[in-house]
Every structure is written in C-alpha cells, then in structure tokens.
Amino acid sequence: MHTDFLMGNEAIALGALAAGVNVVAGYPGTPSTEVLETVAKRKQGNVYVEWSVNEKAAMEVAAGAAYAGARALVTCKQVGLNVASDPLMSLEYIGVKGGMVVLVADDPGPISSQTEQDTRTFARFSKLPLFDPSGVQEAYEMIQEAFELSEQLGTPVFMRPTTRVDHGYEAIEVAEPAEWKRNEPEGFVKDSSRWVIFPRLSVINHAKIEARNAQLADTFSDSPRNFVLPEQGSVVRKGIATHGISYTYVSDNLDEADRPRVLRVGTPFPFPERKAVEFLSGLDEVLCVEELDPVIERALISVCGKYGLTTKIRGKLTGDIQPSGENTVESVGKALASFLGNEPQVNGTAATPAPQLPVRPPVLCAGCPHRASFYAVKKAMGKRKTIYCGDIGCYTLGNAQPLDMVDTCLCMGAGINIAQGVFHVEPDTTCFAFVGDSTFFASGITGVVNAFYNQANLTVVVLDNSTTAMTGHQPHPGTGRTMMGEVVQKVSIEAVLRAIGLTTVETVDPLDHKLAVETVRRVADEPGVKAIIFKSPCVVLARPQAKSHVDAHECIGCQRCIRELGCPAIALKDGKAVIDETQCSGCTLCEQVCPVGAISGGERL
Amino acid sequence: MSDNIVLCGVGGQGTVLASKLLAAAAMDRGLPVKTAETIGMAQRGGSVFSHVRLGDGAASPLIGKGKADLIIAFEPAEAVRQLAYLRPGGTVVVSDRAIVPASALVGGPAYDVDAIMAYLREQVEHLVVVDAAAAERDLGSAKCLNVVLLGAAVRTGVLSLTTDDIAGAIRRLVPERFQDLNARALTYVQ
Numbered sequence: 001m002h003t004d005f006l007m008g009n010e011a012i013a014l015g016a017l018a019a020g021v022n023v024v025a026g027y028p029g030t031p032s033t034e035v036l037e038t039v040a041k042r043k044q045g046n047v048y049v050e051w052s053v054n055e056k057a058a059m060e061v062a063a064g065a066a067y068a069g070a071r072a073l074v075t076c077k078q079v080g081l082n083v084a085s086d087p088l089m090s091l092e093y094i095g096v097k098g099g100m101v102v103l104v105a106d107d108p109g110p111i112s113s114q115t116e117q118d119t120r121t122f123a124r125f126s127k128l129p130l131f132d133p134s135g136v137q138e139a140y141e142m143i144q145e146a147f148e149l150s151e152q153l154g155t156p157v158f159m160r161p162t163t164r165v166d167h168g169y170e171a172i173e174v175a176e177p178a179e180w181k182r183n184e185p186e187g188f189v190k191d192s193s194r195w196v197i198f199p200r201l202s203v204i205n206h207a208k209i210e211a212r213n214a215q216l217a218d219t220f221s222d223s224p225r226n227f228v229l230p231e232q233g234s235v236v237r238k239g240i241a242t243h244g245i246s247y248t249y250v251s252d253n254l255d256e257a258d259r260p261r262v263l264r265v266g267t268p269f270p271f272p273e274r275k276a277v278e279f280l281s282g283l284d285e286v287l288c289v290e291e292l293d294p295v296i297e298r299a300l301i302s303v304c305g306k307y308g309l310t311t312k313i314r315g316k317l318t319g320d321i322q323p324s325g326e327n328t329v330e331s332v333g334k335a336l337a338s339f340l341g342n343e344p345q346v347n348g349t350a351a352t353p354a355p356q357l358p359v360r361p362p363v364l365c366a367g368c369p370h371r372a373s374f375y376a377v378k379k380a381m382g383k384r385k386t387i388y389c390g391d392i393g394c395y396t397l398g399n400a401q402p403l404d405m406v407d408t409c410l411c412m413g414a415g416i417n418i419a420q421g422v423f424h425v426e427p428d429t430t431c432f433a434f435v436g437d438s439t440f441f442a443s444g445i446t447g448v449v450n451a452f453y454n455q456a457n458l459t460v461v462v463l464d465n466s467t468t469a470m471t472g473h474q475p476h477p478g479t480g481r482t483m484m485g486e487v488v489q490k491v492s493i494e495a496v497l498r499a500i501g502l503t504t505v506e507t508v509d510p511l512d513h514k515l516a517v518e519t520v521r522r523v524a525d526e527p528g529v530k531a532i533i534f535k536s537p538c539v540v541l542a543r544p545q546a547k548s549h550v551d552a553h554e555c556i557g558c559q560r561c562i563r564e565l566g567c568p569a570i571a572l573k574d575g576k577a578v579i580d581e582t583q584c585s586g587c588t589l590c591e592q593v594c595p596v597g598a599i600s601g602g603e604r605l
Numbered sequence: 606m607s608d609n610i611v612l613c614g615v616g617g618q619g620t621v622l623a624s625k626l627l628a629a630a631a632m633d634r635g636l637p638v639k640t641a642e643t644i645g646m647a648q649r650g651g652s653v654f655s656h657v658r659l660g661d662g663a664a665s666p667l668i669g670k671g672k673a674d675l676i677i678a679f680e681p682a683e684a685v686r687q688l689a690y691l692r693p694g695g696t697v698v699v700s701d702r703a704i705v706p707a708s709a710l711v712g713g714p715a716y717d718v719d720a721i722m723a724y725l726r727e728q729v730e731h732l733v734v735v736d737a738a739a740a741e742r743d744l745g746s747a748k749c750l751n752v753v754l755l756g757a758a759v760r761t762g763v764l765s766l767t768t769d770d771i772a773g774a775i776r777r778l779v780p781e782r783f784q785d786l787n788a789r790a791l792t793y794v795q
Contacts, residue, residue, distance in 0.1 A: 005632060030644065111643075135666075168666035169640040171632055248665035329669030354685050355724050358709045358716040360615060362651040402711045559710075566707045568650050582747060 001173050008136045008165040012103060013038030014174050015143035016073050017047070019099070020181035023065035024049045025058035026075030027083075027442065028471035030112035031166040032105035035075045037472075040483050044177050049483045051474050054412070054442040055084035059102070063087060066096035066156075067195060069185035071147055075103045078117045079411065083443070085126075090197055091156055092126050093205045098185060099151035101143060102128075106162045108291045108326040114392075114411060116324060118292035119160040123269040127209050129216060130158035130269045131225065134247040136170035142225065142266070153212060162291065163326075164245040213270040221274035225266030228279045233258030235340060239279060239311075241296050242289040243268060249332035250289055260340065263296075271299040273306075280304070280311045287339040288315030291327045314339070364397045366569035367544065367585030369510050369536030370463050374398040374405040375565065375589070376516035376534075377432060377461065380524065386430045387422050389415035391444075393436035394470045395463050402566045406434070413443030420447075420456040430524055431458035438468035438476040440493055445500075452500055452529040459524050460531040462493055465538040473541055497531045504530035511536055511604045513592040537605060539585045546586030546603035550577045554598035561590040561599065607660035608764050609668045613687045614679025615704050616643075616653045619751035622778075623677065624655035626755060629774035630766050631659040641666035650706070652683055659765060677758050679750065680704050681721045688728065697729045698758045700750060702737035733757050733794070740793055749783070749790035757794035768792065 006014070013035045016024065026036040028051060040049045048065075052058035055076040062072035076084060081104045088102065104122075107113040123130035131146050133139035143159050150157040193201070220226055231239075239261040242250050247264050254262075263279040263286075265272065280286065280303065288297035297315035304311055314320045321327075321335055337343065364371045374395075377388070390396055390406030391413065399406035408418050419431040435444045440462055448460055468474040475481040477491040497505045504526050508519045516534070523530050555576040562570050562577060569583035570590060579590075579599070586602030610627060612620045621642055628638045636659050643653040656668045670689045678684030678699040691697065703718040725732055735757050741747045752775065759768050768791060775787050 003632075005628060005638065164641060164666060167642055167644050169628065169638070169642075170666070171638055245665065249667075251664035252669065329665060329667055329672070333669060352724075352728070354688070355717060355720040356714050357682050357686055357721075358706050359713050360650065360652045360706045361708060362616070363707060365650070401708070401713075562707070562710050566711055568707050570707075571705055572710055 001175055001179075003171050004174050005169060005171045006136060006174070007034060007167060007169050008139050008161055009034035009167070010038045011136045011140040011172060011174070012143050012159065012161065014042060015140040016101070016147070017043060018175045018180045019144040019147040020071050020183035021073050021147070022047060022070035022098070022183055022185060023062060023072045024075065025052045025061040025072075027052055027055045027058055027080055028468055028474045029077030029080050029105075030471060031107055031163040032075050032077045032080070032103065033471045033474070034166070035103055036483070039073070044180075051476065051483050053477060055080035056087060059084035059087045059091070062100055063091050063096065066098040066100040068098070068188040070098045071151070071183045072098060072100045073103060074101070076105075077113065078104055078106045078119055079113060079115055080104070081119060081122060083412065088156065089126055092128055092209065093202045094195060094197055095154040095205070096150065096156060097154065098183070099147035100156045101146045101150060101159050102156050103143070103159045105166050106160060106292065108162055111163055111326070116292055118295065119158060120268045120295040121293045123158050123160075124295070127213060128156055128158055128269070129153075130160055130267065132160050132244050132266055132268055133165055134244055134264065134266070135165060136168060137172040138266070139165055140172055140174060145225075153216070155212075162244055217270035217273050220267045220270060220272040223267060223272070226272040226275045227264055228275070229262040229264070231259065231261040232256065235260040237282065237284040238340065239263065239283045239286040240289060240336070241265065241279070241286055241300060243296060244291060246289050246291050246327050246332060249327055249329050250336065252329055253333040253336050265296050268295050268299070273303055276300060276303045277307055280309055283311050285312045285314060287320060287335065288313065289321060289327070289332055289335065290315060361400055362397055363400060363566065363568050364394065365539055366567050366583040367539040367587035368394070369465055369534065369539070369587070370395045370398060371403065371565060371567065372510035372513065372516065372536070372587065372589045373461065373463050373534040374403045376510055376513060377520050378403065378405055380517045380520035381430065384430055385428060386432065387419065389419040389422070389431070389433045391415040391433070391435045391439050393439055395434055395436055398434070400566065402563055412439055413447055416444060416447030416451055416458075416460060419458045420451040420454070423456050423458055427457065432461055432524075433458060434461045434463055437462060437464040437466065437478050437493060438474070441477050441491070445496060448497065448502070448529065449500055452502060456529055457527060458529055460497075460529065462531060462533045464493060464533050464535045466535075467538050467541055469538045469540065473538065493533055502529055502531055505533065506531070507533040507535050509536055509604070510534040511587055511589060513589060539587070542605055544585045544587070544603065544605050546601065547581045547584045548579055548586050548588065548591055548599050548602035549581070550579055551598050551600070552576050554596055556596055556598070558595060560595060561593055564593055565590060607658050607663045608675070609673045610657040610659070610675045610677065610764070611668060611673045611687050611690045612655040612657065612677045612679070613683040614653060615683065616650050618679045620653055620655050620679060623751040623755050624657050626752070626771055626774045626778060627657050627659070627766070629778055630770035633773055634766070634770060636660050636765065637663070639663050639666040652686060654687060675758060675761070675763050677754050679754065681718055681725065682716060684725055685721055691729070694730055696731040696733070696761050696763050697725065698733040698735065698754055698761065699725060700735050700737045700754060731761065733761060735794060740790070744786065744790055744793060746786055749786050752787045752790040753793045756791040760794060
C-alpha cells in the first residue's frame with residue numbers, strides 16, 4: 001500500500017484495477033469521464049478498454065464480457081444510463097457470471113447536464129444493488145466490494161458517486177499493482193436456458209430477484225457501509241439520516257461533542273431496513289439530508305409504517321430540505337440549525353451589496369471552428385424562416401449571443417428528428433439540425449435514416465472537429481485511434497451519409513467563410529434530407545500558432561467583429577477592436593468579417 | 606484546525622495547477638489535504654474555483670460560506686463573486702488585471718473594474734493587490750501569474766506553508782523548462 005493524492009474518479013479506476021477488472025467500456029460524460037481514462041493510463045497486463053460509440057454499446061460489451069466470466073466495468077453519467085437502460089433492464093433478469101459494475105456519475109446542480117436524475121431511484125426501479133460513496137477513499141474501497149458482491153450474486157451492481165466525490169481530491173491509501181487481484185475469465189459456457197431471455201425465464205428470475213433483494217437488505221443492515229453514530233451530549237430524541245457527499249456537509253456542521261444520532265446510508269438499495277429500525281429506536285424526529293430524490297426519506301417513512309413507529313420523518317417531502325439543486329455546506333448547515341433549534345450561523349463578510357458583476361457563461365473558444373460554422377449558416381439564411389436544432393456538445397454554446405444559433409437542444413442525437421418533427425408541422429420552415437461528430441456516431445445515424453426514409457426536408461450540419469471536445473478530447477470512430485492505442489480504419493461520416501441514400505453531402509472548411517456561406521445557400525434549397533460536413537480541427541488540440549492583430553489606424557471602430565462573432569479574444573479599447581494574443585488562434589474569421597481589412601496575421605489551418 | 610483556501614478565476618488561468626501546488630506542498634509536510642475543482646463546461650471561459658482544505662478536521666472537500674481563511678483571486682470580479690466564502694478578518698490576494706467577457710461587450714452586464722477594486726478595498730481588511738502588468742513586464746511572461754499569486758499568498762503568513770514548501774512542489778510538478786520562471790515568480794511579491 002502507498003499514499004496517493006487522487007481525484008475520486010481516479011480512485012474508482014484504481015479500485016477497479018485492484019479488483020482485477022478485465023474489460024472496461026464507457027461513453028464520456030462529465031462528471032464520469034476520468035474513470036475510464038485513468039484505467040487506460042494505469043492498467044497493466046491485458047485489460048481491455050474502449051470508448052464505445054454510446055452507453056448502450058458499452059453496456060452490451062460489458063455484459064458479453066461478464067457472460068464470459070470477465071470482471072467488467074461500464075462508465076457513464078446519469079443521462080448515459082438512460083441510453084444504456086434498455087440492455088440493463090433486461091440484463092437485470094439474465095444476470096452475469098463475472099462481476100459487473102455499472103459506474104454512473106450523478107450530477108446534482110446540475111453542473112454539466114440536462115437533468116438532475118438520481119441513480120438511487122433507478123436502482124430501485126431496476127432492482128439492482130447500489131453503492132453510494134461519501135468520499136474518495138470510500139469510493140476506492142466500495143468499487144472493490146461492488147465487484148465482489150456482483151460476482152457473488154451474479155447480478156450487475158451500481159456504483160454511484162456524485163460530482164463532488166468524482167472531482168474531489170484526497171490523499172488516500174491504495175494497493176500496489178503487485179497486490180491487484182488477477183481474474184482469469186473462464187470463458188462463455190453455452191446454456192440457452194440461462195442466457196436467452198424469454199417470458200418464462202423472466203418470471204422465474206423475477207421471483208428470484210425479489211427474494212435475493214429481501215435477503216440483501218438484511219445483509220446490508222450489517223454492512224459497515226451503513227452505520228449509526230450514537231448521539232453525543234445533550235441532543236437526544238432527534239436523528240439525522242444522510243448519504244453521499246451530504247454526509248460530509250453534515251459532519252462539517254455538527255459539533256462532535258454535542259450532536260444528534262446520525263445514520264449514514266451507503267447502500268440505499270436494497271434499503272438496510274433492520275439498521276434503520278435500530279437507528280429510529282427512541283427517536284421522535286429525523287431529518288433526512290439528501291441530494292436529488294428523497295430516497296432515504298421515503299424508505300424511512302415506509303419503515304415507520306411497516307413497524308408501526310411514530311417517529312416523524314422530515315426532509316424534502318416536508319419542505320425542510322430543498323427539493324432540487326445541489327446541497328452545500330451552508331444549505332445543510334441552515335437546515336440542521338432549524339431542525340435542532342439552534343441559531344443559524346451568520347456567514348460571509350459582505351455588508352454592502354457588491355457592484356454589478358459581469359456574467360461569464362461558458363463560450364466557444366477563440367478560433368473554435370463551430371463559431372465559423374454557425375456564422376456561415378446564419379449569414380446564408382439571413383431573414384428566412386428557419387429553425388436551428390442543436391445537440392449535445394461544445395456546440396450547444398452556439399446558443400449564446402451574438403450567434404444565437406441553437407433554437408432547441410434536448411439530448412444526444414435528438415436534434416435531427418426534432419427538426420423532422422417541426423418540418424412535418426410547418427413545411428415552409430427551413431430546418432437545420434447541427435450535430436457533432438462524436439454525437440453523430442453516438443445516436444445521430446438512426447436519426448438521419450428516420451428523417452431520410454420518412455421524406456423529411458432538412459439539412460443535417462455535421463460539425464466535425466475530429467474529437468469529442470467537450471469532455472476532454474476522447475477518440476471516436478471518426479478519429480482512427482482507439483483507447484488501446486491502436487491506429488485503425490476510420491469510419492467516414494460522409495460515406496455513412498451516402499450509404500443511407502443522401503445524394504447531397506458536401507464537406508467544407510467552415511473557416512473559408514465565403515465558400516461556407518455559398519454552400520449552405522445552395523444545399524439548403526435542395527429537396528429532401530441533405531448534409532453539410534463542416535470539417536476543421538478543434539483548436540484546443542490543433543494549437544495553431546499564428547495570431548491575428550488589428551491595425552489601429554485602419555480600424556474604424558464599427559465593432560462588427562465583436563457584435564457578429566462574440567469571440568473571447570476580441571475586445572474594445574479606446575473605441576477600436578483589440579485582439580488578446582494569448583487567446584487568439586489566428587483562425588482568420590474576424591479578418592474575413594472586417595469591412596475595411598484592418599485585421600491580419602492569422603493563418604487558416 | 607484546517608487552512609481553508611478558495612482559488613478563483615476564469616477558465617484557462619491556471620487555478621488548477623495552483624491548487625495542485627498547494628496540495629503537494631501540504632502533503633510534503635504531512636498535512637491531510639482535500640480539494641475540489643470546477644471541471645467541465647465552465648472551463649470554456651467561465652468562472653472557475655478550487656477549494657483547498659489543509660490540515661485535520663475537514664470532512665467535506667468544499668468550504669462553507671464565511672469559512673475561508675484566504676481567497677486567491679486571479680481576477681478582480683471573480684474575487685468579488687467568491688467573497689461570501691471569506692471569514693471575517695480573512696485575507697484576499699487578488700490580481701488587478703480584469704478579464705472582460707465577450708458578454709459585457711454584446712449587451713450583457715457591464716464590467717466596471719474600478720468599482721470592483723474599490724469594493725474589494727472597502728470590504729476586505731487584509732487585501733493584497735498584485736500588479737499583474739508589472740509582474741508580466743518584470744518576469745517576461747504572463748503565464749506564471751498563478752505562481753506569483755501563490756507566492757504573495759504565502760508571504761501573508763496566513764497559511765501553514767512556507768515559500769520553501771511551494772518551491773519544493775514546483776520542482777516536482779512543473780516541467781523543467783518553466784522551473785526558473787516559476788522560481789522567480791514565487792518570490793516576485795516581497
């Protein structure tokens with residue numbers, strides 16, 4: 001063992017390696033991404049790792065590996081679990097042979113997501129056991145226990161950290177690679193009565209699952225992952241029930257020498273009922289401090305009903321804890337003070353209100369080719385009646401002023417068929433669907449097939465920067481690299497579109513502004529489903545060296561470059577445009593927009 | 606007891622490396638460390654923060670409002686944005702260089718840096734203002750502002766860490782070709 005300063009996600013990856021994981025598959029998504037990346041970086045021997053095209057593929061790869069006796073890990077964020085839920089819900093009935101852990105990172109807030117869904121609720125829905133860690137060290141230990149439990153019960157098991165655990169750092173004790181478990185998969189053993197799902201098998205297995213979960217709830221009541229801290233000092237007859245990162249907020253707000261009884265739930269499903277009864281004994285009131293859904297709160301209410309207990313259960317359902325959003329040290333402190341009848345602490349120093357602060361919404365990087373793509377479509381369409389359906393990725397940021405080029409955004413790959421739906425209702429609207437290259441592979445292809453076959457009229461704009469940029473530049477089938485380090489044949493987006501049947505598929509450099517605008521005008525007027533692939537590399541990866549600069553004598557101060565593009569490298573100083581060279585990547589878009597040719601020096605990649 | 610430090614700035618300014626240097630320096634002294642960072646969409650030019658907690662007694666990686674001993678701000682408006690985290694009598698080290706977002710130029714809230722600096726002077730008892738332009742001129746680079754600010758923070762004496770502790774962390778974590786620059790940056794503010 002040695003001490004390592006690790007991010008929660010790195011600790012989870014090392015925990016999986018220590019548990020002898022053989023196969024890891026996932027799709028990137030904040031806050032889960034670093035788990036798979038760390039496995040790829042730190043693995044030894046023949047561990048197989050892939051970024052799958054989407055979470056459903058990842059789940060199926062892991063299931064197959066686990067059928068063959070391997071220890072398998074799936075990594076995704078909470079919305080990724082939705083994509084993977086089809087295979088997972090059936091896999092619940094079939095089970096696995098090798099240990100299989102489904103790592104789902106939840107994102108309260110949400111900080112980088114569309115939804116605030118709680119995988120603890122999904123665990124109950126899918127009847128699969130779940131581990132919910134409160135910190136980095138515990139996450140490292142829990143994932144190893146999750147593999148053991150999965151293998152012992154022959155079922156997939158959830159591991160569900162939240163953002164503050166995923167991205168928090170702690171110095172923790174980890175095993176040396178020589179101490180890692182070695183798992184030699186037995187291989188797939190044919191048995192159609194076990195591996196082929198039919199209604200008759202499902203009903204038999206459903207009964208087994210219910211019996212197993214009842215038994216597991218009892219086992220979990222003795223697990224050290226569910227523990228009760230006895231009351232200290234004068235606070236009696238009141239209790240706090242909590243979980244995950246909120247447990248640390250509770251700890252930071254309570255006085256060690258004078259505090260109520262605390263229940264920390266580390267395995268919310270199956271709920272450790274016997275432990276809960278022990279906790280509730282002699283308590284008048286309990287405050288459930290939870291993030292996202294009131295999972296423990298509902299479980300305690302049901303325990304009180306089942307055992308005829310009179311303890312009053314408070315939390316989200318009684319308005320004592322905020323129903324949505326991320327908990328904080330302060331929000332928990334306030335709720336505890338109110339529950340315990342203490343004076344709330346006065347926080348912060350500011351007595352007078354602060355002056356107006358600038359807002360800093362995330363923006364497309366200086367030189368980002370997506371800016372040029374959006375601007376080209378905007379210029380080409382002018383005042384025409386249009387709809388711009390966006391999608392998930394860096395390019396969602398095209399919604400910001402002054403571009404304002406994202407009218408809708410729902411979930412991965414949805415933009416294409418949302419544009420189709422709008423078309424069927426208002427055929428006179430010129431419909432565009434913007435989709436990134438990674439998103440195209442993840443779930444855009446079926447959308448194009450649907451729109452094409454069902455006779456829609458829309459333009460698919462693929463924003464191809466040859467990477468999965470938003471989550472930190474993961475490879476995808478269009479890049480020709482795999483997570484195993486192989487250089488492989490790329491899957492051509494253009495060839496895929498042509499194979500579907502599209503006759504108009506044009507590939508253009510969006511930074512050639514004039515050509516880009518002409519192409520959009522021409523393609524948008526063609527009938528049916530057609531596509532433009534705007535191809536230009538992500539500037540963060542390409543790191544171009546040229547810089548544009550403004551000739552202050554030539555600049556007439558019209559601010560067109562600023563008002564039209566919203567590039568973070570361009571500012572206004574003494575009535576003239578100035579370019580911040582530390583940010584500029586010399587993409588030349590502003591040079592092409594300037595009406596008097598006052599900007600020069602850039603170099604298009 | 607723990608040292609609670611909030612680092613804040615704009616995505617891309619180097620707050621993450623600064624928090625890593627603080628954590629490494631603390632670990633070398635045998636202090637427990639917990640940190641939390643902004644990762645994800647906000648890194649694209651948004652407001653970012655790191656919380657660093659050194660020493661015993663920290664359960665959460667996040668600092669509560671009114672509990673930070675020190676704020677190291679890479680940008681004036683970001684210092685004001687995080688000011689609620691400062692404990693009464695706490696210290697703020699701030700770079701005086703404003704980073705004006707595009708939003709302030711295309712109709713969003715304006716950025717009046719003089720008003721922001723005046724507010725900091727009025728609100729913060731222990732305020733250290735670092736002249737970013739002078740540091741860039743004297744050191745020949747704008748890329749080591751994070752270490753200039755760390756050096757200034759250590760010089761205030763509010764942390765359990767010394768300049769030597771940070772220097773040791775720099776030697777271990779910073780690439781060879783930037784060693785000399787960062788060593789000079791660390792002792793730039795006297």
